[in-house]
Amino acid sequence: MATPSSNPLHQVPRLDAQLCFALYSTSLAMNKLYRKLLRKLGLTYSQYLVMMVLWEQNEQTVSALGERLFLDSATLTPLLKRMEQAALIHRNRCPNDERQVIISLTEQGDRLREEAAKLPEQVLCASGCDVAQIVDMKETLNTLRASLMKNA
Known part of the structure; x- marks a missing residue:
């Protein structure tokens, strides 16, 4: 028999597994970079x-x-x-x-x-991504934002 702590439905979500935290912490890092620039x-x-x-x-x-x-x-x-x-x-x-x-x-x-x-190139360099990755990421985030706004 499963105990409440072994049941995945009763486990507290892990912070690092949360999309919201990945977006939040990335936003903080991006804002810190922009603040400097x-x-x-x-x-x-x-x-x-x-x-x-x-x-x-x-x-x-x-x-x-x-x-x-x-x-x-x-x-x-x-x-x-x-x-x-x-x-x-x-x-x-x-x-x-x-x-x-x-x-x-x-x-x-x-x-x-x-x-x-000059800022976009500096941000691109700091990201460690190539242009195609940035474009794909931006499109994914725009789609996510649109979906979330429909349900907010």
């Missing part, structure tokens, strides 16, 4: 994400930025205020709809683009 640019990781969206297409609404970055306006607004104080972005009310705020790059924010363009 972004210090030279004077950006936090969250600010870097906002800048990347604006470098792709300048003049975005706060809601469009939030959708792209999976952030709500309560999280995004203080971040954008700090970025405006650092002269990286401008925040202006939309003339056609006062409820919307348009975020655009300043010249100083736009100038960071060239330095930031």
